[in-house]
Amino acid sequence: MTIHTKKARITDNATAAPSVTGPLASLVEALKFCRPAISTEETRYYLNTVCIYWNPAGLVAVSTDGHRLHNYPLSPKGTPDGLTYQFLLKRDDVAKILKTYNTKGKQRDKTYAVHFAHPQSNAGPSTLLFAGHESFKPLDATFPDWQRVVPRDVLPSLHWHAEDAREVFNVLAAYDRGYAVRIAGNTEGGTGGTLKLERKHFATLRAGHVDITHSTTIDTGVAVARNFEVGYQAGYAADIVKAFAELHRDKWREERYGGTLVTLSLPEDDSFGPGMWRVGDAGAYVVLMPMRI
Known part of the structure; x- marks a missing residue:
């Protein structure tokens, strides 16, 4: 909308603000997948959210x-x-x-719409609209630059068949959250890459002791350029598996994965950098910061 005055022409960009729409079921799936990583730390209140992020590359939660x-x-x-x-x-x-749209029946034939406020507009905050005349206002804050932690130049990814990985992850899920998971690759024989779970407690780690009560190794058969070792907190890794299992709950429950792979990609230049986890060909992923082991 353009407003003409005697001395100037003022353009209101409110009408230029973009909007997106889609099936409500897809947004519900996105929120379920993202919910485990919502922060509960009140001092960084801007992380107590799911960010609906839109740029020319697409829309993500x-x-x-x-x-x-x-x-x-x-x-x-x-x-x-x-x-x-x-x-x-x-x-x-x-x-x-x-809670409101927790079943497919409640999601059926419903859509969501996100109306973004133009950054140069004084039209006020954007509004997320749902079917049933429900609306939600955004938190007035800025989400951090999350893209900088997503690995780009990565080592050859490590792959495990889902049916094999599930057995290991079932053991992992039974661990106390304060234990570590060690993932190591080696160049012995020209191939390597092993998924090895070792139960270690933070206290014994600080003292330099290792208390292994369970260890499982799966040979990925993936060639690696050099030795590496990285550790993850067991509780976080278990949450990753749970999130993917929920996302693919039908296949997971009915054991229809077949050749589907669990993939872990590590930074090429820093084995202690964040790793990217995926299951199958789904676009969803999890980035997990490592811990020293």
Whole structure:
């Protein structure tokens, strides 16, 4: 909208603000996947959210607590205008949406719409709209630059068949959250890459002691350029498996994965950098910061 005055022409960019729409079921899946990584640390209140992030590359839902990052791609209808937009959906609102639309029957034939406020507009905050005339206002804050922790130049990814990995992850899920998981690769024989779970407690780690009560190794058969070793907190790794299992609950339950792979990608230049976890060909992924072991 353009307003003409005697001395100037003022353009209101409110009408230029983009909007996206899509099936409500896909957004519910995204919020379920991202919910485990929502921070509960009140001092960094901007992380107590799921960020609906839109740029020319597409629309994604992102959450992070500073240790892990969950990312779920959405395929809405809408055309980005070359700018970047954020909508910070508050933790309580995420819980309300998931409670209200927790079944496919309640999601059927319903859509969501995100109306972003143009950064140069004075039209006020954007509004996330749902079917049933429910609306949610964004948190007035800025989400951190999450893309900088996503690995780009990575080692050859390590792969495990889902049916093999599930056996290992079942052991992992039974661990106390304060234990570590060690993943190591070696160049012996020209191939390597082993998934090895070792139960170690933080206290004994600090003292330099290792208390291994269970160890399982799976040979990935992936060639690696050099030796590496990385550790993850068992509780976070178990949450990753749970999130993917929920995302693929039908296949997971019915054991239809077949040749589906669990993939871990590590940074090429830093084995202690964040690792990216995926299951199958799904676009969703988790980035997990390592811990020293």
